[in-house]
Amino acid sequence: MKKLAFGIDIGGINTAFGLVDEKGELFANSVISTKAYPNYSDYPQYINDLAEAMKVLVHSVNFEFELIGIGIGAPNANYYNGTVETPANLWKYTNEEVAAGLKEEERIFHFAEDLGKHFLNVPVYITNDANAATIGEMVYGGAKGMKDFIMITLGTGVGSGFVANGELIYGHDGFAGEFGHVIVERGGRQCGCGRKGCLETYTSAIGIKRTAFELLSTMSDPSPLRDLSFNQVDSAMIAQFAAKGDEISKEAFRLTGQKLGYALADAVTITSPEAIFIFGGLAKAGEILFNPIKWYMEENMLMAFKNKVKVLPSELQNKNAAILGASALVWQAK
Amino acid sequence: MKKLAFGIDIGGINTAFGLVDEKGELFANSVISTKAYPNYSDYPQYINDLAEAMKVLVHSVNFEFELIGIGIGAPNANYYNGTVETPANLWKYTNEEVAAGLKEEERIFHFAEDLGKHFLNVPVYITNDANAATIGEMVYGGAKGMKDFIMITLGTGVGSGFVANGELIYGHDGFAGEFGHVIVERGGRQCGCGRKGCLETYTSAIGIKRTAFELLSTMSDPSPLRDLSFNQVDSAMIAQFAAKGDEISKEAFRLTGQKLGYALADAVTITSPEAIFIFGGLAKAGEILFNPIKWYMEENMLMAFKNKVKVLPSELQNKNAAILGASALVWQAK
Numbered sequence: 002m003k004k005l006a007f008g009i010d011i012g013g014i015n016t017a018f019g020l021v022d023e024k025g026e027l028f029a030n031s032v033i034s035t036k037a038y039p040n041y042s043d044y045p046q047y048i049n050d051l052a053e054a055m056k057v058l059v060h061s062v063n064f065e066f067e068l069i070g071i072g073i074g075a076p077n078a079n080y081y082n083g084t085v086e087t088p089a090n091l092w093k094y095t096n097e098e099v100a101a102g103l104k105e106e107e108r109i110f111h112f113a114e115d116l117g118k119h120f121l122n123v124p125v126y127i128t129n130d131a132n133a134a135t136i137g138e139m140v141y142g143g144a145k146g147m148k149d150f151i152m153i154t155l156g157t158g159v160g161s162g163f164v165a166n167g168e169l170i171y172g173h174d175g176f177a178g179e180f181g182h183v184i185v186e187r188g189g190r191q192c193g194c195g196r197k198g199c200l201e202t203y204t205s206a207i208g209i210k211r212t213a214f215e216l217l218s219t220m221s222d223p224s225p226l227r228d229l230s231f232n233q234v235d236s237a238m239i240a241q242f243a244a245k246g247d248e249i250s251k252e253a254f255r256l257t258g259q260k261l262g263y264a265l266a267d268a269v270t271i272t273s274p275e276a277i278f279i280f281g282g283l284a285k286a287g288e289i290l291f292n293p294i295k296w297y298m299e300e301n302m303l304m305a306f307k308n309k310v311k312v313l314p315s316e317l318q319n320k321n322a323a324i325l326g327a328s329a330l331v332w333q334a335k
Numbered sequence: 336m337k338k339l340a341f342g343i344d345i346g347g348i349n350t351a352f353g354l355v356d357e358k359g360e361l362f363a364n365s366v367i368s369t370k371a372y373p374n375y376s377d378y379p380q381y382i383n384d385l386a387e388a389m390k391v392l393v394h395s396v397n398f399e400f401e402l403i404g405i406g407i408g409a410p411n412a413n414y415y416n417g418t419v420e421t422p423a424n425l426w427k428y429t430n431e432e433v434a435a436g437l438k439e440e441e442r443i444f445h446f447a448e449d450l451g452k453h454f455l456n457v458p459v460y461i462t463n464d465a466n467a468a469t470i471g472e473m474v475y476g477g478a479k480g481m482k483d484f485i486m487i488t489l490g491t492g493v494g495s496g497f498v499a500n501g502e503l504i505y506g507h508d509g510f511a512g513e514f515g516h517v518i519v520e521r522g523g524r525q526c527g528c529g530r531k532g533c534l535e536t537y538t539s540a541i542g543i544k545r546t547a548f549e550l551l552s553t554m555s556d557p558s559p560l561r562d563l564s565f566n567q568v569d570s571a572m573i574a575q576f577a578a579k580g581d582e583i584s585k586e587a588f589r590l591t592g593q594k595l596g597y598a599l600a601d602a603v604t605i606t607s608p609e610a611i612f613i614f615g616g617l618a619k620a621g622e623i624l625f626n627p628i629k630w631y632m633e634e635n636m637l638m639a640f641k642n643k644v645k646v647l648p649s650e651l652q653n654k655n656a657a658i659l660g661a662s663a664l665v666w667q668a669k
Binding site: 147168174176184196263267271272274275301304306309 | 481482483484495497499500504505506507508509510511512513514516517518521528529530597600601602605606607608635637638639640643
């Protein structure tokens with residue numbers, strides 16, 4: 002009988018899920034709102050409604066199959082514990098609950114266990130979004146057969162997954178792979194993590210926007226960016242302006258690639274990967290981003306690693322990557 | 336029958352070797368000169384003489400035992416290939432050979448295979464010194480039972496070994512763990528690797544001396560260092576001066592710990608280790624080094640990792656660490 006795995010991608014707005022086979026083919030998918038369950042007290046209902054919607058999807062498939070597992074990608078997920086711990090934008094305490102002394106940083110959701118109760122004897126795996134993307138690349142994508150590689154996800158933040166000896170590095174506590182928070186400029190840009198100068202303040206979708214606006218002050222070239230507010234601009238627009246020859250947008254991509262290339266040259270000294278995959282919205286910009294990443298990485302590479310490490314776009318880039326990545330957790334565990 | 340493993344530590348001056356049991360007890364050890372075989376053409380004789388000396392040691396043991404393997408720690412060793420590749424200070428071409436067109440960077444010694452011919456059916460493992468120390472810590476030392484930890488060796492250079500999921504990270508090509516060459520000051524101090532600002536230019540035994548001499552220019556305190564030449568001073572003297580209250584030496588240790596603490600906070604985001612072990616001559620300085628390492632690491636730590644990662648002196652510190660570490664390769668491979 003055909004075997005399928007559930008992949009579930011939990012975002013702040015929606016929860017997308019689908020049934021995937023071991024080759025990465027998606028047979029059915031659906032979505033429920035995450036945003037409709039904003040409070041801590043909404044979480045049990047969210048789990049119930051998600052499980053119901055998953056069962057509806059199971060019955061919508063017009064052939065017999067065996068459900069062999071459920072894989073979940075979620076913010077702040079801990080693979081070892083099966084938990085989602087203190088997520089910044091999910092299932093928060095109300096102002097009243099906070100006033101009554103409940104602490105946001107003590108919210109722990111036993112997600113794998115809670116969802117698993119609705120699917121008896123089906124194993125449930127959970128990890129964070131970047132780790133799920135990493136395993137997706139390893140199971141279905143360009144990293145198939147590789148034992149040592151790095152995945153970098155460039156989204157609102159910068160995520161990462163490091164694979165060594167054929168296994169994802171979860172670390173002692175399950176929270177490894179926070180490469181977006183290596184310091185690349187000591188005392189540099191304010192980061193959402195409370196510190197300054199983290200990689201993601203320079204190379205995320207928001208990071209490149211910060212760079213472009215900094216360049217509006219340091220360069221004097223005319224630019225379509227000069228007619229737009231910070232809140233009007235996004236990284237896709239900067240990519241479009243750059244493609245049309247805007248000097249400031251081009252320079253923003255060069256500086257973004259430089260910061261990432263420098264940081265990757267350092268990461269390579271630690272794990273000596275075969276390849277580095279770049280995933281996420283910014284990666285769609287193509288050569289204008291990849292060329293400076295490669296150039297500055299090689300310029301700063303220790304001799305032993307020079308011209309050995311491939312920098313590649315993720316092969317899951319234009320697919321349902323988040324669902325595929327989450328489902329890959331199941332095949333990876335087999 | 337008792338089982339013993341050979342551990343061999345190949346240094347530029349001497350090659351030390353010994354027979355070790357699985358608990359890390361050293362039953363016999365000896366040494367031959369490495370320096371007496373300086374040239375490429377001396378290498379075959381070196382292997383022969385080493386094998387002979389090892390056999391003499393085997394016969395010196397006054398009980399019956401089974402030799403279950405040979406583990407070797409050597410500069411520029413590649414675990415996967417069993418080779419020593421282009422070592423800077425071993426078995427070099429003569430000036431005549433170089434003039435004849437032979438290239439130092441193409442010297443590859445098939446060490447495991449060549450030595451193995453003298454010990455039929457005994458498996459031979461080789462890796463670099465820092466990796467051997469790392470496995471030594473895991474098999475015999477403070478990392479026993481840990482699945483995720485980092486080893487930092489502070490010697491003439493700075494070496495490292497990263498363990499994740501219970502396995503040492505060798506990387507795609509066998510050369511992972513070059514943490515001494517992450518850039519901590521872009522455009523900073525000249526490094527032996529040809530680049531600038533590597534961690535080891537600041538935190539090795541020579542790095543702290545460079546720092547102390549820089550401080551002679553930036554500080555105006557009197558210091559015993561002001562009566563000594565650069566070549567007269569070593570890191571042990573700086574530790575002694577610091578212990579006696581010399582402000583410049585104390586400041587040199589603070590700055591060394593700061594640079595290492597910063598770099599470790601970044602490394603933790605990648606592998607999230609349970610502990611970081613510090614090994615080597617500088618580590619003997621104790622609190623004066625460990626306190627600033629811990630302070631600056633915690634000050635720069637991403638919230639998720641704060642106050643979770645132990646910084647500990649290696650438990651092999653005052654033992655025959657290099658021989659033990661090399662022999663641990665054998666027990667680790669079982």
